[in-house]
Amino acid sequence: MKKNIFFVIAALVAVTSCTLDKTDYEAEISTVVVEHFEFNEVVSINKNNYQIRIEALNGTLYKGYNDIHLTITNTQTNENISTSNVTFLPIITNYNGNNASCPHQYNLNYNTENNYYSGYAVFTSESNELENWEVHISFTDNGETYTVNQDIIVEEQANMNLNMTAFTANDGEQYFIALVAPQKPKIAENELVAGIYKYNQPSNEAGTFPDPSQFSYTEVSNYTLLLDPRMPEPSMGNHSSPNNQNLTQQEDGLYYGTVNYTMTGNWTLNFRLQNPDGDIIKGTEVSTDFTPGIEGERSELHIDILF
């Protein structure tokens, strides 16, 4: 009898351990994406008696959208400057000396709570041997204006959820769409945040370099970004998700919408950009048909993401 009981217990132990392991869900959704939360120093510049520190998430500037924090310290008094007008202008120079910029906030705002100037830059390409990024910063203190130039490195954005796209729309203007959030999407309803920018064609001749009027970008206002997320993988048959919301502009200038991801894997955010007059100026409507075995067709305006 003891033997029998032993057998029962042995069988119990043997069977209650699964033949195949369950998926570790936390690991499943966190393998691809590294999320960054901390602002660290990207570069520090000394100019006369001032130290200028540029901070970004993870201490790195990436292709795509970057929040920029900037502090200027008077090294004599050890005080942070808070009353200055600070301008920020990223310039890319290619191998034959052509200059361009990217969407950015030219006049930085002072954040009184945290004592830094804040802005953003949407870098349109990574630094490489042929193209070099440089920031031009100016500020005033005690009635005197200082300017500094600093080379910076723009790195590849490994997180596809922060991808960006640049395009010329039907209205002839040059637009940029950069994903801002979520860094790490979930199988759930996600708030999708994007910045939409436009290059302002200069109306006057270029002045002395760097002439900000030649490198002017603005956040577009009152546009709508129509959203249709789909899984392009042939096996997914153009699968989509319910309850998605188009992106509309909120007070901070960014565009907010809702995207639902029904499972992990490759997704394409198919977009159509609608101007305030209600005209679609870029993007094509994609088929909603379920087409198993066929790679899902993408809108001419789209961003691929993965999680």
Place this chain on the structure above:
Amino acid sequence: MKKSITLVILLFVSLYTTAQNTEKEKKKDSIVALDEVQLITIIKKKIETDMKMAVTVDEFLASSDNISFIKRGAYAWEPLLNNMSSERSTITIDGMHVFGACTDKMDPITSYVESNNLSKIDIKSGQEGSMHGATVAGSIDLKRKSTPFNLSKKWNGAYQTGFEFNNKQFFNLANASYSGSKFVADGSLAYRKAENYSDGNTEEVKHSQFTKFNASLGLAYKTSELSSVKVEAIYDEAKDVGYPALPMDLWLSRALITSATYKQLFKEGLFRALDTKIYFNAIEHYMDDTTRPENLVHMDMPGWSTTYGLLSKANLKSNNFSSEIQLNAYNNLSTAEMRMYPQDRSERSMFAYSWPAVTTTFAGISLNNSWEISDKSQLNFGGALGVNYNHSKYVEFNWIFHPGTPQEKTRILPSFHAGYQLDIKNFNFSVGGGYGHRAPSVSEGYGYYIYNSFDRYDYIGNPDLKNEISYEGNASAGYKGDKFSLQANVNYFYIENYIIGRILSLGSPMNYQSVGVKGYTSLEYSTLFNFSLNTSYTILDNLHWKGVLTYARGKDDNKNNLPFIRPLSYQSSIHYRYNRFNFQTSVNGDLEQINYSPEYGEDQTPSYTIWNLSADYTFKIKDYRTVVQIGAENILNEYYSTYADWGNIPRMGSNIFTSLKFNF
């Protein structure tokens, strides 16, 4: 006479008493010993049908007239009680709740037992079945074999083997028991292996093979004159099981079902018996779709279900009033995964939960009373009150279709029922009614893109579904003469918040073969009517005839037909005994399905008639009673599929079966 009186008393006091078994002339004696109480179970109906002595559990259940089946192949049929799907009934093993681990219902609980470890199956219709937990359709309780203490013959056993020609099914069933004065052991082993079956056009139905192994063990020890403890376990393993009606098969399914029971009887007083059981069961289920060349995309869909439970029951008796009180509590965790692979397998795969780790905790108390008003009439009444709690661990999956829905949900599930029985000479009558709630199942509440190959939709659960509420009425009338008997039963269900899948305008399918997305929603109500008529006639002492007729009708709130409602069906059988020979023949079939439901993916099923024949011979080899049987099912090789055959897969064509049974 004395013997039969004792037997009747025992039956009454016995833990195995069911409302159906109420006998008329009960005496109020109270001397009971544990050994004798359990004797009763042996006398109960064996797990075999009139036609066939070596049946599967499914075939045995099919012989009951309020059970029908959804069949997805040759194995693991889903039992429908009163024409309602398995979510609406409680299916238990000795009162223990076990929940299948397959999102596609490949594994009803009945697939985890074998005919040689069961003694009987207890089917109760409607709220009378609320003893083991909240239900709408009723309950199916699979009763395990349980050898009594101190039998005159210490060792008992049986071995049964057989072969079925159509699908080359070979089976071996063995069971043995030891009965001592202090210690009892029961054990069984079963192995079945079948290849693909052939339909009525003698064409092979691919992916209909199965292999099943089942073992059970029960050990009981008598702790005192009137008490005992018992530990039991069932292990079941199904491997390489084909489901021709589904786009995938089963690679492996394993179940371990264990329990420990303490029983106490009382010689006198109000309390007559107390029976407490704790149990644990674990099921794992792994599907396989790589055997299907038509699947361009392969998907892993493993599922796990683990349940802990407690069940405690007391029998009370005072004069002509007796009651049974049962406490049920269980906790189940159901998890099912879905992983799809891109064409390029090195690329990242896609993952989601089809059951996002859903916990169901239930606790309830049930009461059943019977009051003998007179020798002729009896009133049965009872009720139950349960609390059902659900928790979805990965609630974000539920939020996709139901944004912001709470992660937890608690439901109160009340029920009650009453019935009156009257016997006047050879006639018997009964009327009854019931009311009860049930909570949505895990799939109905929390399922996520569960592909239903019947209507080819992906199903999404809704955590906010209301309780399904059933209002039920039933009646029966019968006559039992010396030679002729006739019994008619009707019941009618009005089910509020009837849960069913409705096409969603949201979302798009995920599964390869799917055509759209359906969400579980509540219809305002639906109605169901069931009718059955049983007759028997003794033509000669050794020649009997039996006939069964059933009819059902189900409608939704728009007067559209509900799916899976059995059309008018009939069965007629003759049994003839000659010396040690028995001959049986039967004809059964369904009429054309007139009231089918295109809204829910059904098409019209034509009528069919099946003719079966069998003969057996009983003899002795030394002292061992031996029975040999040979028979044929669907002799005319009719090509047919029934209204509830998933995807209209054809049923088995003609099949010759043989079996041989030794009793030791």
